[in-house]
Amino acid sequence: MPSRAEYEVIVVGVGPGGSAAAAACAQAGIGPVLLLDRAAFPRYKPCGSAVSNKALEELARVGAGKTIEAVGQPLDNARITSPDGITLTLPGRRGFVVNRSPLDQLLVDAASAAGVEFVDGARVKALVRDGDGRVSHPVQHLRPLRGSPRRARGR
Numbered sequence: 001m002p003s004r005a006e007y008e009v010i011v012v013g014v015g016p017g018g019s020a021a022a023a024a025c026a027q028a029g030i031g032p033v034l035l036l037d038r039a040a041f042p043r044y045k046p047c048g049s050a051v052s053n054k055a056l057e058e059l060a061r062v063g064a065g066k067t068i069e070a071v072g073q074p075l076d077n078a079r080i081t082s083p084d085g086i087t088l089t090l091p092g093r094r095g096f097v098v099n100r101s102p103l104d105q106l107l108v109d110a111a112s113a114a115g116v117e118f119v120d121g122a123r124v125k126a127l128v129r130d131g132d133g134r135v136s137h138p139v140q141h142l143r144p145l146r147g148s149p150r151r152a153r154g155r
C-alpha cells in the first residue's frame with residue numbers, strides 16, 4: 001500500500017526501464033517517487049538474461065553497474081545463428097549474464113537506496129487526469145487481499 005496519497009512521480013512497471021527511471025528521478029532530486037508493479041516480487045520473467053555493454057552503461061548511471069558485474073557471468077563473445085545456418089560471431093566483451101529475478105531485485109534495491117518507495121502486488125487499473133493536469137491512478141491491490149482500490153496522485 002503506498003504510504004502517501006500524492007507523489008511527484010509514479011512509475012508503473014518494475015522492469016529495468018521502470019526501476020532505472022524511478023532511481024534517476026530520485027537521484028536528480030525529483031520526488032517523492034512511487035514505483036509500482038502488479039506482480040509480487042521476486043517474480044519470474046522469461047528472459048535470456050544477457051545484459052549488453054550498452055545496457056550496463058545505462059544501469060551504471062543509477063548506481064547498479066558494479067553490483068551487476070559482481071553477480072553476473074562475463075559474456076566474452078556472442079554467436080548468432082539464423083534458422084538457415086548463417087552464423088555471425090561477435091568477438092570481445094559483450095556484457096554480462098545475470099538471472100532476471102536477481103537483476104530486477106538489484107535495480108529495485110538501487111531505486112530504494114535513492115529514496116524511491118516500492119510497492120509490489122499493485123495493479124494500476126486506469127489513469128485519470130484531473131483539472132490541474134495531475135494524473136491519478138486507481139490502484140487495485142492484489143496483496144493484501146482486503147480494502148478497496150487505492151488512488152495515488154502524481155504530477
Ligand SMILES: Cc1cc2nc3c(=O)[nH]c(=O)nc-3n(C[C@H](O)[C@H](O)[C@H](O)COP(=O)(O)OP(=O)(O)OC[C@H]3O[C@@H](n4cnc5c(N)ncnc54)[C@H](O)[C@@H]3O)c2cc1C
Pocket residue numbers: 012013014015016017018019036037038039046047048049050051052055122123124125
Ligand atoms: C523470451 C525473452 C528473452 C529475452 N532475453 C533478453 C536478453 O537476453 N537480454 C535483453 O536485454 N533483453 C531480453 N529480452 C527483452 C527484455 O525482457 C525486455 O526488453 C525488458 O524486460 C523490457 O523492460 P521494461 O523495463 O521496459 O519492462 P518489463 O521488464 O517488461 O516490465 C514491465 C513490468 O510492468 C508490470 N506491469 C505491466 N502492467 C502493469 C499494470 N497495469 N500495473 C502494474 N504493473 C504493471 C509488469 O508486471 C512488469 O513487471 C527478452 C524478452 C523475452 C520475451
